[in-house]
Amino acid sequence: MTLSETAATISPRSALARDKLMHTAERLYAEHGFANVSIRRIGEEAGQRNKSVVQYHFSTRDDLIHAILDRHMAAIEKHRISMVAALGEPGALSLRDWITCVVQPSIEHHIDLGTPSWYGRFLAQTVVEPTLREYTIQAHLKMPSFRRIEELGYPYGPDLDRELVVQQGAMIRQLIVHMSAELEADLASGRADHAAAERSWRRLGDNLITAIYGLSSSLLGERR
Incomplete structure (x- = not known):
């Protein structure tokens, strides 16, 4: 349901x-x-x-966890749908646009949650818990906004080694999920300034986009 x-x-x-x-x-x-x-x-x-x-x-416990995940994904999806809608026609999506659409909606959701929040650390556990990992990954990938991104210009073409593409996806996921959990934990503990939380989240978003762009550019042979 x-x-x-x-x-x-x-x-x-x-x-x-x-x-x-x-x-x-x-x-x-x-x-x-x-x-x-x-x-x-x-x-x-x-x-x-x-x-x-x-x-x-x-x-069951897992049904409870699925419900928590689904609620957050619905909120993130609203951000991504609006971003994707502003990109234009198919073929217009650059590599940096694609990465921004992957990263930024999650960052915006963390900002919306305020401080303290718990979603980042919660999500970091679901992606390594054997009984939850596959559900978490597939639920994110099946979002309508991701399908729309593919229609606009998915950066990984059929000529690329699929194993490398899968590994690249795992790297991107680990960066976004675990760096977000790190910042959330720092804000919760006081190691990061609560008053500057939004600035910290936006800085993390910018750094993630830059890091993932570097990884992706290498895999794509500097293709833009």
Whole structure:
């Protein structure tokens, strides 16, 4: 069931309970890791007396995590769709445009979340957790905005070694996900200035675009 379908079929009270559980789970997982947070603890810290409240609303731990991921991806998708819509006609997409469309929507979402936030550290765990990794990767790649980017001019042509392309994608994913988690952790701990959080996120976005552009240019043989 999608987020929109869920919202259309549950009561306002249930929606509030689900929202509280999702926010609580995201924070706990980000701060303590999946292995150190029980379903029961999530319910207790969300202020729920029913010991089976998480199972009632989400069935399983992984269903809860999927719901958290889907909510964030929907927010990121709004940013990327608007960026892609402004790019113009097919064939007009430069390599730097493509990289910016991959990186910047996530940066904008982190800025929207404010400080403190937990999504960056939460996401960093899902991409290395065996039972969640494939879902997380495929859910991102199947976003409509990514399909639109391909239509406008995907930079990796059929002549390139597909193994290298896959490795390049993994490098890009690791840079975006784990550098975002690092900055989020620094902001949460006070190692980075809360008052300058937006500036820090935008600087990270610029640095990620520059770094990924260098990696991609090398793979593409300086193709623009």
